[in-house]
Amino acid sequence: MRYVHTNIVAEDWKSLADFYVKVFGCTPVPPERDLSGEWLEKATGIVGAHIRGIHLRLPGHGEGGPTLEIFQYDADHEHTAPLASRPGLGHIAFAVEEVAAVKVAVLEAGGGAVGEVVSVEIPGAGGIEFVYLTDPEGNIIEIQRVK
Numbered sequence: 001m002r003y004v005h006t007n008i009v010a011e012d013w014k015s016l017a018d019f020y021v022k023v024f025g026c027t028p029v030p031p032e033r034d035l036s037g038e039w040l041e042k043a044t045g046i047v048g049a050h051i052r053g054i055h056l057r058l059p060g061h062g063e064g065g066p067t068l069e070i071f072q073y074d075a076d077h078e079h080t081a082p083l084a085s086r087p088g089l090g091h092i093a094f095a096v097e098e099v100a101a102v103k104v105a106v107l108e109a110g111g112g113a114v115g116e117v118v119s120v121e122i123p124g125a126g127g128i129e130f131v132y133l134t135d136p137e138g139n140i141i142e143i144q145r146v147k
Contacts, residue, residue, distance in 0.1 A: 026056035091140035
């Protein structure tokens with residue numbers, strides 16, 4: 001068994017994919033997807049389902065590593081505000097060399113701040129410096145540096 005991908009449903013898949021490529025060095029894994037049909041309706045439970053998007057290889061894992069799947073559905077849905085304690089998938093995390101520098105890069109690329117940079121010693125696990133941010137569509141990202 002192996003981990004394969006995480007999916008983010010985007011409002012603008014191209015823009016969101018560009019953010020992850022620019023800020024985190026993710027790399028596109030062709031082909032771009034433009035999917036519809038009875039099979040997709042059955043799989044998603046959505047009548048008339050049509051999705052477009054791409055997979056992005058996550059940094060640090062090589063050619064066979066996991067991807068970030070960014071898809072956009074044609075249908076409009078409500079988008080709730082990001083909240084670190086919201087039930088469900090909470091965030092994705094990236095290990096970085098400089099938390100402050102990557103925070104600036106995220107904000108300059110259209111992301112947002114959720115909290116402040118903190119540095120803490122976790123008993124039995126060691127030290128960590130981290131911050132929660134959002135991508136341009138409000139998905140929470142943790143930027144961390146293990147000390």
